[in-house]
Amino acid sequence: QKEVEQNSGPLSVPEGAIASLNCTYSDRGSQSFFWYRQYSGKSPELIMSIYSNGDKEDGRFTAQLNKASQYVSLLIRDSQPSDSATYLCAVRPGGSTLGRLYFGRGTQLTVWP
Amino acid sequence: GAGVSQSPSNKVTEKGKDVELRCDPISGHTALYWYRQRLGQGLEFLIYFQGNSAPDKSGLPSDRFSAERTGGSVSTLTIQRTQQEDSAVYLCASSFPAGGGYEQFFGPGTRLTVL
Numbered sequence: 659q660k661e662v663e664q665n666s667g668p669l670s671v672p673e674g675a676i677a678s679l680n681c682t683y684s685d686r687g688s689q690s691f692f693w694y695r696q697y698s699g700k701s702p703e704l705i706m707s708i709y710s711n712g713d714k715e716d717g718r719f720t721a722q723l724n725k726a727s728q729y730v731s732l733l734i735r736d737s738q739p740s741d742s743a744t745y746l747c748a749v750r751p752g753g754s755t756l757g758r759l760y761f762g763r764g765t766q767l768t769v770w771p
Numbered sequence: 772g773a774g775v776s777q778s779p780s781n782k783v784t785e786k787g788k789d790v791e792l793r794c795d796p797i798s799g800h801t802a803l804y805w806y807r808q809r810l811g812q813g814l815e816f817l818i819y820f821q822g823n824s825a826p827d828k829s830g831l832p833s834d835r836f837s838a839e840r841t842g843g844s845v846s847t848l849t850i851q852r853t854q855q856e857d858s859a860v861y862l863c864a865s866s867f868p869a870g871g872g873y874e875q876f877f878g879p880g881t882r883l884t885v886l
Contacts, residue, residue: 701862702814704874748875750873758804759816760816761814
């Protein structure tokens with residue numbers, strides 16, 4: 659069973675703060691990791707992908723991957739009310755380049771003004 | 772360019788009826804996926820198509836569910852003899868191995884309500 663666990667939340671931060679979202683996965687051979695944002699009533703939107711250990715930055719978003727600890731995180735700097743959404747961590751298991759993703763249940767983030 | 776499209780956006784049906792849900796992937800994407808998301812729940816994998824390979828049907832919950840992909844493009848998910856527990860948002864995603872990304876992009880979903 660390939661599991662993806664996310665901090666359950668909900669997470670609430672003030673505008674301008676850093677929001678930290680965490681995810682652990684069970685399949686040690688996993689190679690591809692993704693963060694999706696899902697607004698209420700909408701479909702998931704890809705915001706970050708990461709494949710190598712370390713940090714990957716894109717604007718206000720930073721994804722961090724530590725394969726030894728089987729841990730991936732998403733930091734949102736200067737959080738805005740428009741960042742309020744559910745964030746889904748997704749993992750593709752090892753040995754598969756185009757196969758299905760395994761999703762966590764999501765962390766609901768609220769950024770209050 | 773155009774993203775993944777799905778139709779209908781909403782479908783209300785009576786228990787026991789059959790329904791067909793359609794997905795049109797991003798042009799040129801070779802891989803297509805169906806997921807289901809029940810209210811307040813995570814994404815549940817249903818089926819995956821890649822090119823001419825046999826589909827991965829391991830996520831289909833029962834033999835009432837089937838899917839096909841014609842011409843390597845449009846896909847139809849069929850649910851026969853619908854049950855109330857089939858009520859969910861059905862999401863389609865597509866992917867293309869450009870630059871090693873293999874990222875999946877989702878359509879807007881079809882909200883299915885079984886009365």
